[in-house]
Amino acid sequence: MSSINVAVLGGGSWGTTVAHLCAHKAPTTLWARSEETVADINGSHRNLRYLPDHDLHPSLRATTDLAEALGTADLVVMGIPSHAFRETLREAVPHIRPWVPLVSLTKGLELDTGLRMTEVVHEELPGHPVGVLTGPNLAKEIMDGAATASVLSMQDDSVAQALQELFGGEAFRVYTNDDLIGCELGGVFKNVVAIASGMADGMGTGDNTRAALITRGLAEITRIGVAYGGSPMTFAGLAGMGDLIATCISPQSRNRTVGQKLGEGMAIDAIITEMNQVAEGVKSCRAVQAMAREAGVESPITDQVVAVCHEGASAQEVYQRLLHRASRPELHGIADR
Template identity: 40%
Template sequence: MQPKLVAVLGAGAWGSTLANLASATGHNVRLWSRHLECSLAETVDGADIIVSAISMKGVRSVVEQIRSLSFAPETIFLTATKGLEPTTTLTPAQIWQAAFPDHPIVVLCGPNLSKEVQQGLPAATVVASTDITAAETVQMVFSSNRFRVYTNSDPIGVELGGTIKNVIAIAAGVCDGLHLGTNAKAALVTRGLTEIIRIGVAWGAKIETFYGLSGLGDLLATCNSPLSRNYQVGYQLAQGKNLAEILERLEGTAEGVNTTQVLIAKAHQQHISVPITTQVYRLLQAEITPRQALEELMLRDIKPEYNF
């Protein structure tokens, strides 16, 4: 492959990591953030791949800033943001696709804790698009002997898996913070996956996607590592700290906090059962304590295991 020009938008932990991955495989990389001197227009000018690694709250603003610019028809937009827009409940990829309907949009997601990837520890991820050629191009750009990239044709499933697992990760942090044990943690993560699948299928995703790297894989990583910001939110809530204090001291954004609120509104609108998300939401709103959330989950009406 001829070297590509990759413009990475967002110089946080994940954006910087993706920039380093592309650079290490021989591609030309430009990195942009609001704090750098290079303008957004200069950064994306002539880029073959534009990577969005900004927080959810900044996606709409950046899209609006560059949508009037001209890009070659083959320019690929790669989104690595996890979250849902509060006002529209759109995913990042849906926002990018609406602004650039004639360009391929690719989603990147997987069990990719940035600190481990930065250390050169082996990891795998998924790039998904309805344009398989675009997904394969991105696959080639980021693949290395330390970072294995798979392709997938279900972008909404890949994106939702990486987004909704942040809510379950908050619950997992609470579980560990309360020292509830391995049995409880295993049950929570398993039932969390069921909840993710229920939501995803209702939104048009494929069930099998959630058993892959962007679903089960990302869920396991985020629910079991102190490196996960969402896990840390739950763990510290269980230790008695208040949410505002936790978020103020957190390095980076815990997207699960915002996602929980958006997800609850969407689930109520579509009549989707989301018991774990509901308790996480009530906990974040300080309506209940972690112990009360546990009790309410354990005392729900008994039911069959599989009943999507």
């Protein structure tokens, strides 16, 4: 692995964590726009903004220069939020050598087009192998050395197997899955359900409510994902159920935190203003709703998250709407696909 040079674009908590993991096995350079973040990583081996209590691998280097980060890269890892993904990729394209694989860490959709991030890569860098690294991956726990499982999905199985070894570590277990669509959509959809789960927590409902929301959220995720070509088994795995559970129950989850504050009565604009990081579900919920409607799939949880985040409804209002929905067979919309 030492012959592979890795470039990680994005200095947030997850991009920094993946760069730290890669640095254990390969020369790794992290690119960030923030000169302060770059100086912290190079000077103190810490990302003081996002991971202030965790030491980074001493060989990890950081730069604000895309050409420096990408010029010799044999692998490019994109840890860029969805709203800036295409713009950053376009800036990077002139510096990426032919056929270099790209792996996305981003769990969101492009708002204007509804495209997945791997589809954006295909448009901007046609011909390059592309994939996603996804799953129940809370950055701080990984940095603490807690046992974690993740999924690497790529269309090229030989590339996936090579990168599986690079990303994996003693406590970071990486599985492969050839269902790129399902793996990527699972990471997008779970953020929306996590907002709903957080709202229930913020209103003081109990574990029964949380369990019901997570389970019905998984059914909704599966319905939409299968309609777009994903495998139902993928949504029962780490990229679906695993990621959903972690995002819905963890205090570290940005999307759950947004939902909790909404449930407590805080306005969405005030929540976004005070947050240090991006909650992808707030931006992507409308795109997910549009996908469901395009496919003719029911998405009651997504609909109510959109209502709270973008249409002025309160958490209490949408909670009552969900409670008063007509009952259906549990596998409605799934078993018949």
